[in-house]
Amino acid sequence: MGLFDKIKQGLAKTKNLLNTDIRDLFKSEGRLIDDAFLEELFEILIKTDMGVTAAQQEIEHVRVEFRGRIVEMKDVVANLTKKLRELVAQPEAPIRFAPSGPTVIMVAGVNGAGKTTTIAKLTKMFQSQGKKVVLGAADTFRAAAVEQLTIWAGRLGAEIVTGEAKSDPAAVAHRAVSQAIETGAGVCIVDTAGRLQTQQNLMKELTKIHSVIGKRVPGAPHEVLLVLDATTGQNGISQARSFTEAVQCTGIVLAKIDGTAKGGVIVAIRQQVGLPVKYLGVGEKAEDLTPFDPDQFVEAMFEDLIKPKEGKGA
Ligand SMILES: Nc1nc2c(ncn2[C@@H]2O[C@H](COP(=O)(O)OP(=O)(O)OP(=O)(O)O)[C@@H](O)[C@H]2O)c(=O)[nH]1
Ligand SMILES: [Mg+2]
Numbered sequence: 001m002g003l004f005d006k007i008k009q010g011l012a013k014t015k016n017l018l019n020t021d022i023r024d025l026f027k028s029e030g031r032l033i034d035d036a037f038l039e040e041l042f043e044i045l046i047k048t049d050m051g052v053t054a055a056q057q058e059i060e061h062v063r064v065e066f067r068g069r070i071v072e073m074k075d076v077v078a079n080l081t082k083k084l085r086e087l088v089a090q091p092e093a094p095i096r097f098a099p100s101g102p103t104v105i106m107v108a109g110v111n112g113a114g115k116t117t118t119i120a121k122l123t124k125m126f127q128s129q130g131k132k133v134v135l136g137a138a139d140t141f142r143a144a145a146v147e148q149l150t151i152w153a154g155r156l157g158a159e160i161v162t163g164e165a166k167s168d169p170a171a172v173a174h175r176a177v178s179q180a181i182e183t184g185a186g187v188c189i190v191d192t193a194g195r196l197q198t199q200q201n202l203m204k205e206l207t208k209i210h211s212v213i214g215k216r217v218p219g220a221p222h223e224v225l226l227v228l229d230a231t232t233g234q235n236g237i238s239q240a241r242s243f244t245e246a247v248q249c250t251g252i253v254l255a256k257i258d259g260t261a262k263g264g265v266i267v268a269i270r271q272q273v274g275l276p277v278k279y280l281g282v283g284e285k286a287e288d289l290t291p292f293d294p295d296q297f298v299e300a301m302f303e304d305l306i307k308p309k310e311g312k313g314a
Pocket of ligand 2: 115139
């Protein structure tokens, strides 16, 4: 499956709702762009969870160009997609690899966001690039968490470093990085326990893991990926602020985008969080990860309206 197919797979629910609703706004001869139309369009956009600010900017863009005229759907869609591209644009954000020695990636987020699964997906991706991966199971809080990562490691053929139950997660992270250095691994990925951004002691623990890694390898961790659960919509925005304060996140992985019709949350995140969206999680399997590409995202969101299905007309 190609990358664009994966983005489409992830956004299918959002696209189906959005495209059906927008199509319903138009008759074959077009529609008068008046306040009533703009209000209806606003309501539809808001349903995707893109946020009020972004939806207002989209509507404004349509108003300025078309107000008072009868316009065909394809022209409105072209206008919407143009603005949306601007709203989600971001500089390219590839993984920042270490100039030498292992690249250390720390993964953080609230409980159940999709961290461990994302690590499995990243492992598969790095392995496909010919890199050896060492995993650090620094979620020592739950025995099942270590077991889950161990199963993934076995399945993917990655090395894993674990610790005693309830032992210091920073110590496990330290040993994982050391093992990556000793065995010449290209990448070391450190899993952490889920925590709420309001749990001060646990946020401090995260800061400690970060600093222990940095003492072992100057400049590490090279990436701190914050995993957000797309199905919880805009909650992710406050999580991003708190986690970034504790561990200077370098990018976001938006997991479970396939499980929601609120894929527009990517727009809200891009608008309100000063971090690039690096990857989207589009399913539960190890291959269900795709780099986030803003243009492909916009195209996937409006796919049915840009390329109408046979027989349905434009
Ligand atoms: N549909 C879908 N499910 C996902 C995705 N990513 C993770 N999941 C599922 O979400 C659930 C939680 O995923 P985990 O990876 O265990 O989440 P976690 O953040 O490590 O959880 P804790 O360690 O308990 O904090 C699992 O059932 C995963 O299979 C995704 O991109 N799409
Ligand atoms: Mg986990």
